[in-house]
Amino acid sequence: MSEFIPSFKDIVEAHNRIRTFIHKTPVLTNQSINQIVQCELYFKCENFQKVGAFKFRGASNAVFSLTPEEASKGVATHSSGNHAAALALAARMRGIPSYIVMPENAPEIKKTAVAGYGAQITFCKPTQQAREETLDKLVQATGATFVHPYNNFRVISGQGTACKELLEEVPNLDIVLSPVGGGGLLSGTSISAKAIKERVIVYGAEPKNADDAHRSFHSGIIQPSVSPKTIADGLLTSLGSMTFEIIRNNVTDILLVDEETIVKAMRLVWERMKIIIEPSSAVPLAAVMLNPHLFRGVKTGIILSGGNVELTKLPF
């Protein structure tokens, strides 16, 4: 294993570092969903995390790991999603500047949220090249530290604290499931799970329509997404070098799910648990619904990744 990959010790350190800044989110269970899927599910509710997503764990670990000198110059990233909001809030909590590159066509609601956390936003054309070039210029001009949304040691260590809390609360899980996009959450989850309970099985859950992690996992070579299109808009990104290595080491399989089952799973959680989750959060439950042979009767932990959804644009 490469020296640059976080160990569980790094996750423990991250947890101690961010403990006072994050919410310790609840673990919920629901009898009627358990009856439907014939298995015992424990949901770690990162939809209740600050900024409404697990991303705040990794972002705050990155921000609070900086030396005072690094910190004084601020942090930067390109993101139109939860990572941008998370980094902006973490930076504000430390009292340092944050610079966020957003595509000019990002939803208004996300621009407003990130601006509301005090970030300095730079807009760019909605291409990967424009995002990277704009970010490079910003970093050169300000000296800010770039915090990658997932392929980052500190970010992965922070994300691993969610599964650590889950297993501390429900120690005897046999399977742990998380969604996989760039792989930061699944990486951190898998490191924690395997360290706390060696024989636990860790699965990633991924939309069929954005199946780069599945293809990469099974071919042994990183295969980027090509114009992915899924309602699970947090899972459009492709694995990075670091997350790919961790996932190959720790994860048993990447389970694929169709769009219809994602919506069905999302609705089931809304209706039965009365909590709001975003489509990406519903992907693991969809995987449970589609693979009864793997989960029947098994104590299974699911990381609900977030709850940021436009209420005026629901899929039901």
Next chain:
Amino acid sequence: MSEFIPSFKDIVEAHNRIRTFIHKTPVLTNQSINQIVQCELYFKCENFQKVGAFKFRGASNAVFSLTPEEASKGVATHSSGNHAAALALAARMRGIPSYIVMPENAPEIKKTAVAGYGAQITFCKPTQQAREETLDKLVQATGATFVHPYNNFRVISGQGTACKELLEEVPNLDIVLSPVGGGGLLSGTSISAKAIKERVIVYGAEPKNADDAHRSFHSGIIQPSVSPKTIADGLLTSLGSMTFEIIRNNVTDILLVDEETIVKAMRLVWERMKIIIEPSSAVPLAAVMLNPHLFRGVKTGIILSGGNVELTKLPF
């Protein structure tokens, strides 16, 4: 005070009776909502209660208070809402029949839910007269015990257990707020609140468009609703003799709110707290938003009454 009105002792007994059947729901607080309303709010989440509403507390207290002989003949009510589902589930848990009179135009989703809990449903024309006549016939034919949705000693005692739990968890509240429809929840809430903390202020919160409790409270005479029309569909009913007397004794005022603020408050809870509440649950928060002079800086408890909402018919 009439001998037929529950005391706090009855609520304590109810709590001991139903404790193993109900969920002890969480009390949540949310920093960003507190900042917006400039007050410290504690939400008692009865949207997470069984059948998705506080109604299960009163219904289960009524069902489990029956003697074995009474119980063997079952329970009956007329309701198209949460009380019907609550009574049906409580009856099923005790293993006795339940007979529910529903108007034939009740939403399919509610018919399905009540049937799913094993109730025997009798449909009738959608008039008050038809409901009562149909129920009378059922009760005569079966010997079942009629459990009124709110004007019932056991039901009020059960509803009071939610506020009891709230004040046991957050003892130093200065104000407690609940929505008021028929007044069962507000009655039970006010008995618990005043008994646990004598100087607490209890308000009811009611839609302007269904303001019978407000008019009754201020005129001293029960004034029924006349074709009330509000999005808060759990609050269409009028006070009963028993709930009116309790509310007059214990409650400081009934605060009125407009429809627009109900929707705004509901959306605020969905977006910031990531939990699903029905419009009736949002009425107390709407009252806080409309009366900053009463609540600024004050520790306030709110009973979120339920979370049953048709996801395909949201007001935003």
